[in-house]
Amino acid sequence: MAGPLTKVGVVRNPRSHANRLRTGASADARPNGVHWVEPETPAALAEDMRRFAAEGVDLVVIDGGDGTVREVLSALPEAYGEHPPALAVLASGKTNILALDLGAGREWSLEAVLRRAAEDEPAYKTRTPLQVSWADPARPAVWGFVFGLGAFVRATEMSQSVHRMGAYHSLSVALILAGAAIGTLFGGRRDQWRQGVPLTAHLDGEALRAGERFLLMATTLKRLPFGLKPFGPPTDAMKVLDVDAPPRRLLAALPTLLRGLDAPWLGRNGYRRREAAHLTVSLAASVIVDGEVFAGGEIAVRRGPPMRFLAP
Template identity: 60%
Template sequence: MPSGKTNVLALDLGIRPGWTLDATLARITRGPLNLKTRRPLALGWAGDEQADLAGFIFGLGAFVRATQMSQSVHRMGAFHSLAVALTVVGAAFGALFGQDGDGWRQGVRASLSIDGRETTLAPRFVVLATSLKRLPLGLRPFGPPQDGMKVLDVAAPPRRLALALPAVLMGRAETWLRRQGYRRSLAERVVVSSPAPVVVDGEVFPGGEIAIGLGAPVRFLVP
């Protein structure tokens, strides 16, 4: 049931905010049931300081700042797609018009390994991963909807951002994007290592060496 501030998982499943417990119970009695399956991300931290987690959206870098910004948006009374829209606009403004050394554009230092392919420690503007297919407002930063774990890795400071931002958000496969440091991947296993904080499903957690894969399938009852 949608009970959060943005309800991205519910949107992906096609569940509207009015889907309540009473509506769920009533739907069960009418059968047959309409079920959808999603596999959450399974995240594990090296060491014992942070317990393992399961969630549907992971973010590092500018995504953490955007999430913190969204808390102010929520306090203004904006939720769901409106909250996402205001947060995206605010984050885009900061990234487009900030200087390379400011908090938005300088990124965070992180290493990223996708399916065993090692990369060097480097500044990253944003790293995103999700197992969802649909995001609010029709945004497609990972490209066309598909199953599996999708990853977006953007180098810092972001290059040609005014041109790249609409292409990335709308999922266009422009050949020049990768050359400019905007990389999309479909992965089985990702290892991120950074001291910077990360976000999982809207909550901030400490950084570290984090292994990300796909967890066991979860079934959801949908209208």
Template identity: 45%
Template structure:
């Protein structure tokens, strides 16, 4: 599936460069740890600011393998090595984009039967880590210790299939179209200005709402994007949507609840364009209000197993922009993630 912007996997380090003096990257190997493969994106925000790109990774041990693939083919080769080595734990040291690329590649290589996964949140955005309750300084050592005690949480990825495909081309956790694309572009600008994680989400949300409220009736934000949306077996809806947002995460940054009460499963928020009563609706939506007037005004929430979407514009999956078309968005098989 073609990206419109450059992806996280292409930005990974050219060597398996991991700082041997830094606790997140030099765990104390001891008996009892699972056989572990570690994929580190040394260009992720936290790793880059620690200067890990200039340091050579420690050598593999019998049960611990370090890699820092730079490209998607190199990532696939690394995952094949891990599969053949029989790893029991896959550690992903990076942000949401790195997790997306690893899960996308791993799905086919492991035939959908992935080992337990541990995320070390070192990216600019770490929504999955936040949902799993991982502390900001969570390390590889922490993940290994937690894995010994069997602490895990199940999360199903969002799988994206194009056309008549039966296997997913992308696996992630945050899907969006319409104003979500514009908001993500704003978030990337806040990263450039030095804002990350929940702070970046807050800034993007504020500016997106401001653009919509004060941009006038001809404003591109208000006009929305033409889409054809079919939820499960329901009658397709073909019109302009202001935003389409979907996720399998249970907790979002800033404790936002656009889908309503916290729950598992694939959730969808579809907002008609132009959005009505936006100044009143946004606070209600974000705090999880279930007031009946929201749906009447065109703010609709759904719990589905899958939906089909056709759109000319692009869509976002975990911070990356991809070309549109006809897509099936579905809830994937639950994966087990190591937690504190």
């Protein structure tokens, strides 16, 4: 869409890490002409998004962390249908993986977003979120950028302790990865880090190898903290990392995987990378979508439609 963005709506999470630290008049400044909401519940957010759509808001600024991004993305399809607005992300959370992928650092403020939106031809980056849905029709679909289970759930739960230590953003990711690696490498065969998750899974209709999984993750992001590339070279596809339990030769596999490299012995030892349009899993254990724990079940993960993000 050519031309400047004319109606801007801000979804601000006042409980996000950076917003809680901001005090004074500047923290509460609301530019004239900007639609501003701070919803307390998912239902309130859904109503706000319907009102944004009815009022013609064509740029939604998400002021929060990855959880706030997930909640806004999940509310957009019902509100906007097949014509979602442009988006911008302010890195205000404890973790901001999408903002990192987009190159939206701390200097990417609301003022900077509004200046870019007013340009005659604003620059965009396109990202494709994952749609995570359950067979149970009573459970609404969730939209995000990182889906995972197994050791990824335990690592995410560990993040709460890391955040209480005062570590956030890329530092928290580094500490979580280090803790998970140490626990897995030095734990016994029955250690919780090495235990697998029983599941059945299909990738584009093809049944994956039967057996327990140490880790199963999917993402459409291109850039991860510290240049890590566990899914291989960056692409626009849904990338899947599938690791058997218990993980074998992990000490040798970690540097190869994290650098995005490949080696024939990885597959022989239960480390598999794939690209796909559709992943289905059936499991009783919990899963993670963009940092939030969700109950398991019959789950489908697929690429959603591309979304435009205002480029820093």
